Amino acid sequence: MAEENVIAVRGLTKSFAGVKALDGIDLEIRAGEIHCLAGENGSGKSTLIKIISGVYQPDSGTIEMGGRVHHKLTPIEAIGNGVQVIYQDFSVFPNLTVMENLALTTELADKRRLVNWRRFRKIAEEAVSKINFKVDLDAVVGDLSVADKQLVAISRALMSDTKLIIMDEPTTALTNKEVEALFRVILDLQSRGIAIMFVSHKLGEVFEISERFTILRNGKQVITTVPDELNEKKFAEYMTGRDFEETAFTGDDSIGEPVLEASGLTLGNAFSDVSFTLHKGEILGITGLLGSGRTELALSLFGVFPAESGTIRVGGEQVRINSIADAIGHGIAYVPEDRLTEGLALERSIGDNIIISEIDRLSGPLNLADKRKQREAVDRWVSELKIATRNPNNPVNTLSGGNQQRVVLAKWLATEPDVLILNGPTVGVDIGSKAEIHRILTELAAAGMGIIVISDDIGELKQTCGRVLLLKEGRIDGEVDPRTQTEEELSDMITGGPLEVGTN
């Protein structure tokens, strides 16, 4: 593989306000290589991408591209050298059609002032045909699935003479089937000599097809290596600098009496005839693809979408859960899927976010807030969940993803629930916080709480759950003991078959 490099950076260093975000990075990407750039949040991945794409300028070091050595790049130069970045939000215009999204850039670049719809269509057709992407060109992009939006972004990136596509966490929101389709597109691009750089903080997601890994930690390059040299444990060590043991939840079978019993729960076409029992001290996993009804089921148990039929028993007593207030009243807590929009008021303080569900119990007469009690509660949860902040009066958006998730967790633990439902408890959370959150869940279960973890992260299910329910098209399709299955077996059960992408 002595092909030429599409890009080579040497000794790249960049500081922000005296803090070294990048320190002496050397990275080469060969033509047609699939390279994975990994690191925790804050490790410098984004800074490196932004330098390569010309958004930031390095303090020192060089970037070799297109046969020239650059000391800095502008975004236009980067694009001119064939570098395209596809961000997590894909930067598509959701209110425009596929055709408009694809043709707009070209039209703008040509400085055209009048719209010629025929030419628009032709440009767009050419773009999607490059990756055999079958899509209605007149569909509004906002209505497409995540996977299709991503393919629109890829088609757009390929419209110019592209040599390197950088993709920021490309598989996070995709189902396995969609990931398969994406990988096929990527392998096809590779065969045409286009290099791909994945940015990721999960090993599993791109391990299949990456040829080399570069791992960053605190702005330093820890290692550049090939997948054969890596496994989950080593990967975690490289990213965090710490030694992680896979302490699977032992699930001592001393689980207590039932805390939550669902029987025959049905809601429209979201899910039907779902029955299960959650015991005290148990961590029950619920998994399934996006759209399998897993989120709707959780929301139903939490009173957001009350079930149309079926019964729910809490602590042996039949209850009606028709609103969130009902659910909270019966000791059910819910850590939502999307903490940014559903879990937190980002601009409010860490303290307010922690106590908000509990605030009425922390008040004196006339609803006057008891600041001392509030402060005590906040301090207690900040220290108990090790939320990394010097001042809980700071807004929540000053925290990292992992710490934000702990704030959501703290909010619900403060209500002293009997049943804790977590939907994707560690999505977008760095590996260190992830292990910590798993440890907390295990402890809570040991203390007698009934916990439901909804997740499609196989490793997470294996590590935390004693039982896993499999949802398929709104019905319970089976129950497995994750400790007796390998990750591959579990994954196949969810997706209905092994991934069919050959690594070369």
Next chain:
Amino acid sequence: MTTTTTPDKQGIGTRFLSLARTDAHVTRLVVILLALLVMFAAIRPGNFANSYTWISMAVSFPEFGLMALGVMVCMVTGGIDLSVVGIANLSSIIAAMVMLALAPGGSGTAIGAAIAIALVVGALAGILNGILVAVVKIPAILATLGTLELFIGISIVLTAGSPISGLPPEYSALMAARLGGVLPMQFVVFLVAVALVALIMGRTTFGTKIYMLGTNATSAKFSGLNSVSLLIRTYLFSGILSAMAGLVMLANYNSAKADYGVVYTLLTVLIVVLGGVNPNGGSGRLIGVVLAIVILQILSSGLNLFPEISNFYRDLIWGGVLLLVIATSEITARNPFKRKQKEVS
């Protein structure tokens, strides 16, 4: 900001300055206020030194100041109350009618009853707004624009469009009283309202909840907050503050009419935004709004001292000030009118 501009009033002064240092927008408002005062003192030292100037200001600004406080609490939830002037006039008209019906000659109980009824009318009007916003789920800007017309319409029907005057002299005497011989009653009413807003927004669980609701309605819902009850109570509070404004207007004009103070509708919105309240909800400080109220009153009174500058320029200058403040906020990094974008790391 220097730390030695207000050598007297140590207690409040120091706390205030430490706040000014932490909140860039409040700092900016303080700077504007001081600049206005200095200009005023330099150009019209005679009027500046005259206590009458200040007393007449303190009599007049509570009219729109009270309404602005109502708009502020609504805006914190992410809504707005455009019906404040309608509520104020409706409650003052009903108060005037009650006074005239019960005791044209005036009696303590009649006046007390009229004030109580005015506040109840304000509360009911606020509840109507709250139901439209929270239950019927009409966007607040439309719902309250509609109720503004509704309340003005009811007022016109009640009065046949003409002013109600000939109020019992006891009422004007009550409002003309000077607390401690200095503070006009209107100003005292305003201070009470400010204290009330400070208490409710800063010290009660209700205040914390509506800031949460305004910041992120979805997460508030997922946290178990009852947004319907919170919003109805917010608009109710705004209605009561508007009714207080109506009672102040009733005293200042010694009459009630359906279309008194119609310019206040937009002026109050302007004040609240100028005071740093985020129109998207969730942030904004009472101190900023109070500073904005005072700034606009001084600007307005200052203009009156220049006979050569016609009153026709007033709107132009107010609009200019608003845009200037927002523009300077745009330039500085910490813009209170914009939601912070999350940094992708």
